[in-house]
Amino acid sequence: MTKTKKADAAQEATAPRIRARNEERILRAAVGLFADKSFHGTHVKEIAKVSGLPKTNVYYYFPTKESIYAAVIERLIEGWDRAFEHIVPEREPREAIAAYIRAKLDYSRRHATESRFFANEILRGAQFLDRRQRQHIREVTDQRAHVVEEWIRRGQMTPVDPRHFFIMLWSATQFYADFGMLAADVLGRRRLTRKDFDAAAETMTGIVLDGCCGHP
Amino acid sequence: MTKTKKADAAQEATAPRIRARNEERILRAAVGLFADKSFHGTHVKEIAKVSGLPKTNVYYYFPTKESIYAAVIERLIEGWDRAFEHIVPEREPREAIAAYIRAKLDYSRRHATESRFFANEILRGAQFLDRRQRQHIREVTDQRAHVVEEWIRRGQMTPVDPRHFFIMLWSATQFYADFGMLAADVLGRRRLTRKDFDAAAETMTGIVLDGCCGHP
DNA sequence: AAAAAACTTGACGACCGTGTCATGTTCAAG
DNA sequence: CTTGAACATGACACGGTCGTCAAGTTTTTT
Incomplete structure (x- = not known):
């Protein structure tokens, strides 16, 4: 220290x-x-x-x-925002969000160790993250939240709280890296395969974009 | 040992x-x-x-x-399946899922410590969970997955992989307990308030049920 | 009330992990 | 080739933690 x-x-x-x-x-x-x-x-x-x-x-x-x-x-901080680059106002939200989910899941699969390390650190209350690093995370998120707000303003997206929306995507994509052991257990596998990650991406994208219960 | x-x-x-x-x-x-x-x-x-x-x-x-x-x-294992009791075939999926999300988020808010402990253990590869406990988790999940499959068969739900669907709900709801510090940071709060949990529930329920991008 | 069982406690030993030190070896430059 | 800096290494000191022990105190039982 x-x-x-x-x-x-x-x-x-x-x-x-x-x-x-x-x-x-x-x-x-x-x-x-x-x-x-x-x-x-x-x-x-x-x-x-x-x-x-x-x-x-x-x-x-x-x-x-x-x-x-x-x-x-x-x-690790450097890798945090890489996937975020998909979230830009020029793209169609459906396509951009799908790409983001794919990128984040891909990262989870290929850098599972780093991801687990990071999760671990946050879990402990981010005791080792300094003020600068925390602010960086917040700024990057803010920036991408504005993109979502722009999409909503244009009527391309249903109104949602962009920050909670991102949290949902983060958590779901990270889960497969951080709690891979549990996911594998539940899916009846010994270890998660590439196919499992593909299925995860498909399910998540489908639900996030169109929901799971049709429309009343 | x-x-x-x-x-x-x-x-x-x-x-x-x-x-x-x-x-x-x-x-x-x-x-x-x-x-x-x-x-x-x-x-x-x-x-x-x-x-x-x-x-x-x-x-x-x-x-x-x-x-x-x-x-x-x-x-802790005992508390794991409590919220799952909402997922029963008799209920309407929209309403049951909304209730499940609310229950799980409520648990995250009120038992954040236990939740973090559990997350921590899974993160480590569940080294202390014995075979019986792991099997229990799997069985309970299987059981509720069948309910979702039943809903889909009846045409009450869009076809989705029920296990990945649950993983998505778990991860999102757990996030607010496990990574509460990060969530608070991103939302610009010092600590998460009850209102934040309500907003999270609303956003999540909205997205999971109806998606975020209207229909093409 | 006496005996037994359950509970409480301070002091202690053995072990192990961090970080240091003094010494030896390789490398880069004049 | 020589010289100084960067690198490598075995042995060690210090501090702290797990778990034990033997001796006390309270509660329950007979």
Whole structure:
């Protein structure tokens, strides 16, 4: 929480390749372990073992376990808004929303570990997210909410609260990554397959766009 | 993981009130701590402090930290299917589904801590859920899936995969408990209010029943 | 009222995880 | 080739946590 100076000089100087490579290894190992066992359940010794480096070497690059955790978060924030790029006023809402769902589910399937890590962090009350990062999330959401409002104004969409609407899409798409084990159980599979993700996308898109009960 | 014998005799004998009261205290304290800091982040010392008992006394009732965790889970499973009771073939799907959403959101609001604990456990791959508990969840879901299939057969509902449909409802309703902090951030609140939950229910019900984009 | 069972408690030991240190090795540059 | 910086590593100190123990106190039973 406090110490963050040490190899800073090296970090800012002409970034050496070895450092880049090793930091990458450490972070990659860490995200998986943190996702599986959370912060306290993960030991630096394990991070070292998984990344193939001796423990002391891990401490050479990162002053503390917390700093590793923080570094992982920093990377994840970047991925957060990628899928959001589909939500632009020029596109037809039906098509844009369908694309968004597909993109988000795809992300869940391919980056399940990162997704679980992130969920974990939010679940804990986002203790490691700093003010800047939280504000970033809020701003990006605001921006896309305006797009939905624009669609509604034009009569292309039924009036809905855009923020709750997004929450619904997030939660459903994340579920398959975060609670994949439960989803698999319920679907009677050992593990979720690509087909399951396709079925999920189809069901979700259908319901979100047209509802499930026809019209009275 | 292995030790589970000790005060068993007492447990099975004419259950004393003191035991009941103290176990209750311990479990209540534990669920909050586990939800906040997960298994490894929670120390028995804290459980003791929060429950107002000395640590040794906690060990008098529970042989190990893991056994406390397991006991908390056992209680939660019971609450899992409560809201599901709305999903019965006799009711109109529109009305039953709306009631289900309301019940589940209500549960999220009032038992946010338990919900977060449970989410946490699933996130970790449900390491502490035993075979029987997992099967129970699956069976209950199966049962309610049949109801949806019946509705579809009767033409009261658009054809959808019932399991993915339920997953969508679970995820959206749970989100407000599990990721409440993020939801509050996005909505620009400090904490989620009752009004936010009402708005969430309205948005969700509207979308799930009738979609968001009219009909082509 | 006496005995037994249930409960409560402070002190303690063994273990383990974080983070440090002093020393050795590889790399980049003059 | 030499020199200094970046990198790698084994051993260790320190602190804290799980779980135990033996000795007390209260409640229940006979």
